[in-house]
Amino acid sequence: xxxxxxxxxxxxxxxxxxxxxxxxxxxxxxxxxxxxxxxxxxxxxxxxxxxxxxxxxxxxxxxxxxxxxxxxxxxxxxxxxxxxxxxxxxxxxxxxxxxxxxxxxxxxxxxxxxxxxxxxxxxxxxxxxxxxxxxxxxxxxxxxxxxxxxxxxxxxxxxxxxxxxxxxxxxxxxxxxxxxxxxxxxxxxxxxxxxxxxxxxxxxxxxxxxxxxxxxxxxxxxxxxxxxxxxxxxxxxxxxxxxxxxxxxxxxxxxxxxxxxxxxxxxxxxxxxxxxxxxxxxxxxxxxxxxxxxxxxxxxxxxxxxxxxxxxxxxxxxxxxxxxxxxxxxxxxxxxxxxxxxxxxxxxxxxxxxxxxxxxxxxxxxxxxxxxxxxxxxxxxxxxxxxxxxxxxxxxxxxxxxxxxxxxxxxxxxxxxxxxxxxxxxxxxxxxxxxxxxxxxxxxxxxxxxxxxxxxxxxxxxxxxxxxxxxxxxxxxxxxxxxxxxxxx
Amino acid sequence: xxxxxxxxxxxxxxxxxxxxxxxxxxxxxxxxxxxxxxxxxxxxxxxxxxxxxxxxxxxxxxxxxxxxxxxxxxxxxxxxxxxxxxxxxxxxxxxxxxxxxxxxxxxxxxxxxxxxxxxxxxxxxxxxxxxxxxxxxxxxxxxxxxxxxxxxxxxxxxxxxxxxxxxxxxxxxxxxxxxxxxxxxxxxxxxxxxxxxxxxxxxxxxxxxxxxxxxxxxxxxxxxxxxxxxxxxxxxxxxxxxxxxxxxxxxxxxxxxxxxxxxxxxxxxxxxxxxxxxxxxxxxxxxxxxxxxxxxxxxxxxxxxxxxxxxxxxxxxxxxxxxxxxxxxxxxxxxxxxxxxxxxxxxxxxxxxxxxxxxxxxxxxxxxxxxxxxxxxxxxxxxxxxxxxxxxxxxxxxxxxxxxxxxxxxxxxxxxxxxxxxxxxxxxxxxxxxxxxxxxxxxxxxxxxxxxxxxxxxxxxxxxxxxxxxxxxxxxxxxxxxxxxxxxxxxxxxx
Numbered sequence: 015x016x017x018x019x020x021x022x023x024x025x026x027x028x029x030x031x032x033x034x035x036x037x038x039x040x041x042x043x044x045x046x047x048x049x050x051x052x053x054x055x056x057x058x059x060x061x062x063x064x065x066x067x068x069x070x071x072x073x074x075x076x077x078x079x080x081x082x083x084x085x086x087x088x089x090x091x092x093x094x095x096x097x098x099x100x101x102x103x104x105x106x107x108x109x110x111x112x113x114x115x116x117x118x119x120x121x122x123x124x125x126x127x128x129x130x131x132x133x134x135x136x137x138x139x140x141x142x143x144x145x146x147x148x149x150x151x152x153x154x155x156x157x158x159x160x161x162x163x164x165x166x167x168x169x170x171x172x173x174x175x176x177x178x179x180x181x182x183x184x185x186x187x188x189x190x191x192x193x194x195x196x197x198x199x200x201x202x203x204x205x206x207x208x209x210x211x212x213x214x215x216x217x218x219x220x221x222x223x224x225x226x227x228x229x230x231x232x233x234x235x236x237x238x239x240x241x242x243x244x245x246x247x248x249x250x251x252x253x254x255x256x257x258x259x260x261x262x263x264x265x266x267x268x269x270x271x272x273x274x275x276x277x278x279x280x281x282x283x284x285x286x287x288x289x290x291x292x293x294x295x296x297x298x299x300x301x302x303x304x305x306x307x308x309x310x311x312x313x314x315x316x317x318x319x320x321x322x323x324x325x326x327x328x329x330x331x332x333x334x335x336x337x338x339x340x341x342x343x344x345x346x347x348x349x350x351x352x353x354x355x356x357x358x359x360x361x362x363x364x365x366x367x368x369x370x371x372x373x374x375x376x377x378x379x380x381x382x383x384x385x386x387x388x389x390x391x392x393x394x395x396x397x398x399x400x401x402x403x404x405x406x407x408x409x410x411x412x413x414x415x416x417x418x419x420x421x422x423x424x425x426x427x428x429x430x431x432x433x434x435x436x437x438x439x440x441x442x443x444x445x446x447x448x449x450x451x452x453x454x455x456x457x458x459x460x461x462x463x464x465x466x467x468x469x470x471x472x473x474x475x476x477x478x479x480x481x482x483x484x485x486x487x488x489x490x491x492x493x494x495x496x497x498x499x500x501x502x503x
Numbered sequence: 504x505x506x507x508x509x510x511x512x513x514x515x516x517x518x519x520x521x522x523x524x525x526x527x528x529x530x531x532x533x534x535x536x537x538x539x540x541x542x543x544x545x546x547x548x549x550x551x552x553x554x555x556x557x558x559x560x561x562x563x564x565x566x567x568x569x570x571x572x573x574x575x576x577x578x579x580x581x582x583x584x585x586x587x588x589x590x591x592x593x594x595x596x597x598x599x600x601x602x603x604x605x606x607x608x609x610x611x612x613x614x615x616x617x618x619x620x621x622x623x624x625x626x627x628x629x630x631x632x633x634x635x636x637x638x639x640x641x642x643x644x645x646x647x648x649x650x651x652x653x654x655x656x657x658x659x660x661x662x663x664x665x666x667x668x669x670x671x672x673x674x675x676x677x678x679x680x681x682x683x684x685x686x687x688x689x690x691x692x693x694x695x696x697x698x699x700x701x702x703x704x705x706x707x708x709x710x711x712x713x714x715x716x717x718x719x720x721x722x723x724x725x726x727x728x729x730x731x732x733x734x735x736x737x738x739x740x741x742x743x744x745x746x747x748x749x750x751x752x753x754x755x756x757x758x759x760x761x762x763x764x765x766x767x768x769x770x771x772x773x774x775x776x777x778x779x780x781x782x783x784x785x786x787x788x789x790x791x792x793x794x795x796x797x798x799x800x801x802x803x804x805x806x807x808x809x810x811x812x813x814x815x816x817x818x819x820x821x822x823x824x825x826x827x828x829x830x831x832x833x834x835x836x837x838x839x840x841x842x843x844x845x846x847x848x849x850x851x852x853x854x855x856x857x858x859x860x861x862x863x864x865x866x867x868x869x870x871x872x873x874x875x876x877x878x879x880x881x882x883x884x885x886x887x888x889x890x891x892x893x894x895x896x897x898x899x900x901x902x903x904x905x906x907x908x909x910x911x912x913x914x915x916x917x918x919x920x921x922x923x924x925x926x927x928x929x930x931x932x933x934x935x936x937x938x939x940x941x942x943x944x945x946x947x948x949x950x951x952x953x954x955x956x957x958x959x960x961x962x963x964x965x966x967x968x969x970x971x972x973x974x975x976x977x978x979x980x981x982x983x984x985x986x987x988x989x990x991x992x993x994x995x996x997x998x
Binding site: 491 | 646651657673674678692
């Protein structure tokens with residue numbers, strides 16, 4: 015237990031301070047005539063990476079084996095938040111490492127991108143332990159605002175501006191819906207705290223017609239829709255492909271997964287703990303089925319890399335929602351395993367995409383003859399694609415296997431069936447990348463610059479670290495089990 | 504020192520690790536030392552071929568239990584362990600695998616031009632996966648390993664295949680097989696939920712309710728019927744076999760199609776005996792249709808490889824009839840046929856590969872009168888053509904004869920219709936051989952003449968020895984499998 019609330023928040027405090035110091039450092043020195051207006055993006059980037067790594071150490075050092083409620087129950091720290099925060103910080107560290115060389119190549123002089131990435135990471139560190147509807151909403155907004163800015167950070171590109179605008183409008187809209195849901199809940203119960211809400215809503219039977227209060231039902235519905243917007247689940251996914259495509263690649267790499275970790279953590283907290291009730295299950299069943307189907311079918315017709323990745327991430331959100339909508343311990347556990355493996359695969363895929371930037375890497379066909387020009391990278395990307403597709407000895411199979419396992423365990427046979435069929439369909443476009451690299455012989459061979467050390471290290475780590483999960487899967491299994499337990503009990 | 508090593512190398516895991524080790528060594532070598540790479544690949548695969556002799560000597564014929572069982576903890580919380588072992592049935596499949604891999608590597612010695620190192624790596628990796636499949640005693644992992652084969656096979660067809668159509672073939676192969684097998688994954692998960700374990704030895708003693716057995720059986724069937732292949736889902740096979748490089752065809756005809764029958768034998772029949780009896784007429788119908796249909800299709804093919812591919816579909820379905828006659832003769836016959844079906848179509852694919860390397864075409868109409876330019880080759884291919892139509896004295900005859908004996912006891916109509924397959928088999932084999940080897944030589948199309956060289960004859964030699972040995976003295980094989988097969992039949996109370 016912590017004797018003082020601020021002690022428990024030490025990692026967050028450190029990260030915010032580091033962000034501010036970096037901001038001041040960047041502003042002062044990049045406008046200093048004495049140093050001839052230096053581009054500081056790499057300096058700030060390295061320092062930012064360093065501060066994220068220190069934050070990981072701080073989080074790890076504060077390992078709370080027990081639960082700690084902070085600030086009058088506004089925040090909570092337990093095993094679940096502990097591991098989620100570490101996941102998230104690892105993800106941020108890898109994004110910054112990926113971008114370092116990219117800034118130099120693209121001659122971008124915008125150190126504030128790094129500052130914003132750190133700030134949004136800080137806000138997500140608050141999202142994960144949020145234990146109160148207001149705290150949750152505030153953290154989500156801070157994170158979203160950072161993202162709106164960095165999505166539109168490339169001012170000379172129309173796509174980036176458009177992406178930023180779309181992201182902003184739809185993000186603000188979904189936040190509005192979320193907020194409306196929160197206020198409904200508050201209006202009908204008079205409470206915003208998760209623990210108190212859980213006490214009230216236990217055994218409440220929130221169905222629309224049998225309910226004691228349809229206001230609570232509406233509140234939960236709106237909150238669910240707001241969240242589904244944020245994780246790009248299917249009926250509310252329309253912004254994702256455009257935004258993914260338009261934003262600069264490193265930004266896409268960051269917000270294709272980092273907010274999903276935080277939002278899914280939030281959703282688990284809100285829906286599994288606070289509103290624990292089977293009534294919201296059908297909604298997520300439906301979204302999960304729709305996401306899987308749309309992700310599989312729509313990605314088939316894409317020929318641009320980033321749009322493909324957008325639809326594939328929609329599909330993966332569908333798979334993750336399988337675990338979520340079961341609401342059992344196995345379900346949560348499989349969701350966590352799924353996120354972890356998905357994070358690894360996505361880092362790998364985006365590091366490859368960022369590494370392939372001679373002129374432009376926009377279309378899938380630009381991968382042609384990569385097996386000849388850069389065989390190692392081709393093998394890496396193929397293995398990642400096979401893993402995305404869920405072919406057995408690779409990590410992606412592990413995550414899908416647990417998810418289907420959980421779905422069958424809670425009796426959702428249809429969900430498992432749809433998942434299985436769509437995962438076969440999605441194989442088609444994942445192995446199309448392999449086909450383009452190995453089998454096609456295009457007219458023009460695009461030669462890419464060799465990648466820098468950070469990206470290659472990252473690629474190696476993300477390629478080889480999933481392999482032991484096949485040979486020795488128990489650690490990941492135990493960790494996720496602990497997280498799931500601490501969430502439910 | 505040696506004594507402390509002894510328990511290790513008599514373990515089955517050593518057998519799996521051996522080719523894997525070889526491929527890791529190759530991986531570390533530079534591309535330029537291609538001869539060294541190929542020799543290392545060949546040596547490891549030869550060692551792996553000799554390795555099972557240890558198990559052969561120490562194998563106990565008198566028990567149906569799994570022997571040399573070795574368990575490595577994998578996922579301790581949920582009782583999914585990496586456990587391997589062999590009984591009377593699996594050694595044949597293992598031997599077949601280890602027999603064919605050195606052949607595959609030596610076939611590509613000169614004819615493979617690009618990505619040679621990857622070629623040499625791909626085959627040992629596949630070998631260890633396949634051995635793991637046939638020895639695996641865990642249901643979930645015996646789903647994992649056959650699926651793992653998809654990746655190397657997809658790449659083998661796609662990269663070293665001969666024509667542009669290969670991409671379609673690779674896709675068909677990949678998607679058909681995957682779609683079939685994911686249903687099996689669901690079935691495995693269902694089983695796991697009922698029993699809490701996926702250990703085959705425990706599952707064999709578990710009784711499932713009749714409804715569930717039928718469900719499980721259908722899910723398993725979806726996977727195995729694609730791999731065998733049964734009739735409606737056999738489309739991928741001719742495509743994949745035709746477009747694959749020679750070694751790829753050898754391996755997919757010789758080993759890959761055994762995955763399905765091995766699965767039927769190992770999982771469907773012993774684990775769902777009631778459903779098996781229930782679905783036996785269904786299997787009979789499909790198999791008979793497949794035999795007659797594919798045999799007739801074979802007659803009108805103009806591509807040499809497609810011809811052999813279709814005939815191999817017919818033979819595999821002959822095997823399923825024997826397997827589902829559910830008596831000792833039928834099952835033993837079916838296993839013998841599997842064993843003989845390894846070398847025979849593989850050797851025929853090698854023959855076609857030899858022709859293709861020389862003349863760069865596989866269409867029948869460009870060939871003719873080869874007997875005057877390639878006498879040695881003609882003799883060899885005559886031998887294998889006769890073996891393919893199961894001439895008495897060759898290995899296939901034993902298998903087909905036992906299958907017919909077994910099938911007659913169960914259902915004489917099926918046996919009669921299946922016997923039609925033998926006649927049709929003779930028809931297409933001889934008709935094809937006639938067109939290619941006899942008749943007028945066509946000098947307009949075939950300009951270069953060279954008969955089989957020493958390397959090719961050496962490659963064919965083990966096949967010839969194996970086929971004749973099994974045909975003339977088949978005693979060794981039933982002796983090994985008899986106890987296990989009888990146990991299988993008694994376990995399901997099929998008699």
